[in-house]
Amino acid sequence: MLLVRWGDAIEQEIRICTFLNKTRKKKEDGEVENGTAVKEQDKLRKRVNDLIKKQKLSAVRKILQSHDYTKPWTADARAKVGSHLTELLVRTAYIQSPANQQDHDLPDVRPAFKHTFKTVAQGSMKSGRKYGVTLWSAKGRYAVMPYMPMLVPPLKWSGYDKVAYLFLASYIMKTHGAKQQREAFKSAPKEQLNPVFEALDTLGSTRWRVNKRVLTVVDRIWSSGGCTADLVDRSDVPLPEKPDTEDESILKKWKWEMKSAKKENSERHSQRCDVELKLSVARKMKDEEGFYYPHNIDFRGRAYPRPQHLNHLGSDLCRGVLEFAEGRPLGSPGLRWLKIQLANLYAGGVDKLSYEGRLAFTENHLEDIFDSADRPLEGNRWWLQAEDPFQCLAVCINLTEALRSPSPETVLSYIPIHQDGSCNGFQHYAALGRDTVGAEAVNLVADRDPETYPDALRARKLINEVDRKLLKQTVMTSVYGVTYIGARDQIKRRLKERSAFSDDNETFGAACYAAKVTSTAIDEMFEAARAIMRWFGECAKIIAAENETVRWTTPLGLPVVQPYLEMGKQLVKTSLQTLSLQRETDKVFVRRQRTAFPPNFIHSLDGCHMMMTAVACKRAGLCFAGVHDSFWTHACDDDKLNKILREKFVELYSQPILENLLESFEKSFPYLDFPPLPERGDLDLKLVLDSSYFFN
Known part of the structure; x- marks a missing residue:
C-alpha cells in the first residue's frame, strides 16, 4: 500500500538522520577517543552517505538495523504517517493549467489532488464496499x-x-x-x-x-x-x-x-x-x-x-x-518480410493466409499503401482499417520508400x-x-498451410458470427485454465461488441453454446x-x-x-x-x-x-x-x-x-x-x- 510505503520512507529517513547525527555528535564531543574507532565511525558514515546517493536503500536499511538506533515502526504507525503526508499533499499541492476558455488571460489554478470516497458494487448487490481514493485531478x-x-x-x-x-x-x-x-x-x-x-x-x-x-x-x-x-x-x-x-x-x-x-x-x-x-x-x-x-x-x-x-x-x-x-538495408529477404509484416498487421484473417497469400495481399494494395504513406489523414485512409493501424502506417511509410527507390534492397529499415x-x-x-496431434494443430510440425485448417469448432448455430476474433481469447486462455464461466463471459463480450443478437438473453444463450462447443473441441484436440x-x-x-x-x-x-x-x-x-x-x-x-x-x-x-x-x-x-x-x-x-x-x-x-x-x-x-x-x-x-x- 502506498501510504505504508511512504511511512516506511519517512521511518528510514528519520533513522538515517538519527544515525548520522549521533555519530557526528560523538566525534564533536570527543566521546570517541580511540583513533581507530573514529576512523571506523567516519568510514561507516561515508558508506551510508554513498549508498543513499546511489539509491541503495536496502543496504542502508541493513546497516541501520545492525546498529539499532531506533526500534522498527509498526505497519499501522507507517500507515498513519503516510496518511498525514497525503493529507498535507492534498491541502497544499496546486497545479497551473493553461488559461481557461472563459478568460484567456487568467491561468486555471486548481488543487492537484482530491481525496474522495467511492462505492464499488459487489456482484449483483446494489450496495457495495466504500473505498477512499486520492485522485490526480489534473x-x-x-x-x-x-x-x-x-x-x-x-x-x-x-x-x-x-x-x-x-x-x-x-x-x-x-x-x-x-x-x-x-x-x-x-x-x-x-x-x-x-x-x-x-x-x-x-x-x-x-x-x-x-x-x-x-x-x-x-x-x-x-x-x-x-x-x-x-x-x-x-x-x-x-x-x-x-x-x-x-x-x-x-x-x-x-x-x-x-x-x-x-x-x-x-x-x-x-x-x-x-x-x-x-x-x-x-x-x-x-x-x-x-x-x-x-x-x-x-x-x-x-x-x-x-x-x-x-x-x-x-x-x-x-x-x-x-x-x-x-x-539495416532491407535486402531481398527483408523486402519480402516487410510485405508479410504489413499483411500480419492488417489482420482481419489476412494474417492467417499462407506467406504467398499475404504477399499477394500486399501487392494488391500498393496504391492504398502509397496513399497511406503520402496522405495519411487526407487520403482514403486505408491504413485505419487495419487491426493495428499505427504499426500498419509505419510499415506503409517504409515500404513506400523502398518500392519507390531505384534500389529497394538498399533502403534502410x-x-x-x-x-x-x-x-x-x-x-x-x-x-x-x-x-503429435496437438503439435499439428498449433503448427509445431512442418508446413500445415493455414488455409487448409478444418473448422474444428463446428459452431453451426453461430455460423455467421464464428470467426477467429470471437474465439481467440477463449482458445488462448484455455491453455491457462480458463473455466467454462470465464469462456462464456469472454465470448459474450465479443458478441455484445458486435450487437449480434437482439437481446441479452439471446446473447447469453449463444455464448453458453459457443463456450461449451469450444471447450469440447479443445479437449478433443x-x-x-x-x-x-x-x-x-x-x-x-x-x-x-x-x-x-x-x-x-x-x-x-x-x-x-x-x-x-x-x-x-x-x-x-x-x-x-x-x-x-x-x-x-x-x-x-x-x-x-x-x-x-x-x-x-x-x-x-x-x-x-x-x-x-x-x-x-x-x-x-x-x-x-x-x-x-x-x-x-x-x-x-x-x-x-x-x-x-x-x-x-x-x-x-x-x-x-x-x-x-x-x-x-x-x-x-x-x-x-x-x-x-x-x-x-x-x-x-x-x-x-x-x-x-x-x-x-
Whole structure:
C-alpha cells in the first residue's frame, strides 16, 4: 500500500538522520577517543552517505538495523504517517493549467489532488464496499513519470537489486512484496542465475528511437479530438437530463442511462490519461538519437521493460511510434518480410493466409499503401482499417520508400518485424507431451498451410458470427485454465461488441453454446495437454495441502515460488480515513496454488525460450526485442531469427523438463506421494526446425 510505503520512507529517513547525527555528535564531543574507532565511525558514515546517493536503500536499511538506533515502526504507525503526508499533499499541492476558455488571460489554478470516497458494487448487490481514493485531478499534459527510457545502455544485472538504472532503485524481479520470492532469488548462487542476467542485459541493450512521422500523425489525431485509430474520444458523453415526470419506470431508465454515461466518461478519462502519459514520453524522447529499455522479470521469469508508459510491450500506439534506432538495408529477404509484416498487421484473417497469400495481399494494395504513406489523414485512409493501424502506417511509410527507390534492397529499415507463436501455450504443452496431434494443430510440425485448417469448432448455430476474433481469447486462455464461466463471459463480450443478437438473453444463450462447443473441441484436440494440466494441478494440490508453496527451478536456473498466501486484515484509523491493511499470513492459499501452477509453469518455460533466443540472436549479431511469444528483429535478419528461435525451442525441450520437475518435488517433499507422469507421445521435436508456421 502506498501510504505504508511512504511511512516506511519517512521511518528510514528519520533513522538515517538519527544515525548520522549521533555519530557526528560523538566525534564533536570527543566521546570517541580511540583513533581507530573514529576512523571506523567516519568510514561507516561515508558508506551510508554513498549508498543513499546511489539509491541503495536496502543496504542502508541493513546497516541501520545492525546498529539499532531506533526500534522498527509498526505497519499501522507507517500507515498513519503516510496518511498525514497525503493529507498535507492534498491541502497544499496546486497545479497551473493553461488559461481557461472563459478568460484567456487568467491561468486555471486548481488543487492537484482530491481525496474522495467511492462505492464499488459487489456482484449483483446494489450496495457495495466504500473505498477512499486520492485522485490526480489534473487534465491535459501533466504527469509524473519516474522511470523513463535510458539515454545510455543500462548497467548489467549482477544481483537482486544490482543494477540497470544508474541512480533510480532497480530490482530484477517484481515480487509484489512476497518475501519468499525475494529470498529464493537472493539465496540462489550467482553462477546459477548468470543466464537470466545475460538475457536481461541483452534485452536492455537494444536501442530504440521515436518514429517521428507516425508521432506527427498521432499528434494531429489527438489534437483534433481523438476517436480515430483506436484512440479514445477526448470529449465526454453528454449526461442525460432528468425527465420532468414522476413515472417510476421512466425515472428508473434515466438513472440507468445516467449511471452508464458516468461510467463511460470515467473510462474515457482513464484512457485519456493513459494516452497522455504515452505521448508525454514520446514527445520528450523524439529528438534523441536513441534510448534503451532496462528489463526485469516477474516471479515466473517473463521479461518486461521497466519504463511503464511507452514501451514495445504496450498498445498499437506505443509500437507504432517506436522503432529500432539502428537501420539495416532491407535486402531481398527483408523486402519480402516487410510485405508479410504489413499483411500480419492488417489482420482481419489476412494474417492467417499462407506467406504467398499475404504477399499477394500486399501487392494488391500498393496504391492504398502509397496513399497511406503520402496522405495519411487526407487520403482514403486505408491504413485505419487495419487491426493495428499505427504499426500498419509505419510499415506503409517504409515500404513506400523502398518500392519507390531505384534500389529497394538498399533502403534502410528501422521497423521491427514480428514472429509470433501459433497459440504458443499449446505449443509448449505439445512439446512437453510429445503430442503429435496437438503439435499439428498449433503448427509445431512442418508446413500445415493455414488455409487448409478444418473448422474444428463446428459452431453451426453461430455460423455467421464464428470467426477467429470471437474465439481467440477463449482458445488462448484455455491453455491457462480458463473455466467454462470465464469462456462464456469472454465470448459474450465479443458478441455484445458486435450487437449480434437482439437481446441479452439471446446473447447469453449463444455464448453458453459457443463456450461449451469450444471447450469440447479443445479437449478433443489437446487431450495430452489436458492430461499434463491435470497432473500439474494434482501435484500442486498435494503440496499446498501441506501448507507449502509450490516451487520449481526453470531450465535457465531461475528459482520460482508461487506467492499465493491467505491474506489477513487489520483496520487502522488515520487522519484521512480508516484503512484496511492486508497482510500475508502463514497459511497457504490452496486453491490458488493449484489453479495457478499450470499457467505459471508454462509462462516460466516461454520466458526461458525468449531469453535463450535473445542471447543467441545477440551472439549472431542480430538486434532483438521480445514480448513473451512474439520475437522481433530487422526485416533483413528475419530468416536468421526464424532459424534461431526454432533451434532454441528444440534445445529447451530436449531436456527432461517434467522428469526434473517431479524429481524436485520428491526431493523437497520425500514424505508425499505424487502421481506418475502422464503418458506422452512419440513426437520428433526436430520436426519443429522445418515448420514454416511455428512462429510466423
